[in-house]
Amino acid sequence: MITALLRPIALASLLATLPASAQDAPTVAAPAVPAADGGMPPPPQWDPPPLEPFVATYQAFYKGREAGDATLRVTHEQGSRWQVDMAVRGRRGFAGILGLNLEQSTVFDNQETVYVPLSQSTVKKALFLGKKVTGTYNWQEHVAQWQGDLKKDRRRPIALQRGDQSALLLNLSLMRDARPGQPLRYRFVDVGRVRQYEYQAADATEIVQAGDLSYDALRVYRTNGGNDETILWIANGVPTPVRILQREDGEDAIDLRLIEYQGA
Template identity: 60%
Template structure:
């Protein structure tokens, strides 16, 4: 797993923790963006929209790192009816162990619209703080008229160049939502990640059978969804029917558990 953008402190690192928990950054070494390889409709709004399956929610997690408590996380999806847009936000607070000592905080957000179950990112931002160690912010804009996305702020020079995008590309947070929406027993899932000046293919496999999962005081019968092209880094989701967010997210490095997000509670929002 790579650190967040160009932040590279010593292990155990806050950047490693947040990169894994947020699941929004590539898991392999840095690579240049791949060029657009297929033509596609530029505007989801031009398609006849059916009723959305996406619903607003807020969810709270315990964050563990290396088998030890590290902090808390909150994920929420909010609908802006006036602008016909959505927000997905993730906030992480380090309050235990090393993460608590350095005052680790991460805030990530993607603004997007949705039609026919296509989540189209419009803007993205990330703020990373650790007491006096660092305070970094990046922002990105997805321009669906020019079919390019571009990031600015505290980001390496090579990732500031415009990145070609195509219909169906998503930020990391939106891929999390897509996995929840699309997971079915035995199904293979394929997405294109465009986030932070990077472009990657993300492939997942859903297990053929559900399995019992217990997190906090909650028990679920859940589908196990594993990323299949992450190399030595594994990402595993557990998705339960009727729950709008993963009940557990586990990041493993070289066969060892790294970050483990465990659902504490969730609720629908109006």
């Protein structure tokens, strides 16, 4: 489970990204209403959430079984500098026995139309296992580089491009950029890897169950992941995805479902 969660959750970033006016408890948007003439309904009104501090808690499932919980946190440091963190804790089944834990963090600069990563860290903890990786995005030299417990070829410098995203920032960017029916494309640069990620937002919202609440949410899914699917659902007025799902070969793998959120 921990290895799988290292993939960007679109968090997944894990985990993943990311935000609206923070509230003390989730709100439920009104369901979509069919068009009066029986034709296709118009695209729903969509208001992307502003970047604001919050803390969100998720139930974590692995292959359909409850495995633990996850916390996603966005904090404002000073000026245009922010930080996003995700912690995943294995509490049940095999993950609980091994005490599997994953922590990810990205410090970034909010430049309004783009979130610019500045530093990144990943820590894995388990029985007989401990790994840590840190990375720096040097925008003066336009180079990113990682150090720590990873292969030699993943410690090589990577040339940066404007708009590059870490795993957790990708989640935040999807929250900000998604619009009904629109495609999205990002360059992922994290833990010594570079990949292109393409997403598509559904044409209309759908009802999604998360915990004890139902949300009228927009489904955003990756279109170039092959047998590995990443799907998240976002709802108007909610600063964090209400559900994040990773599927492998058509089967549910990692499934994070929102329990609660509040302003940080």
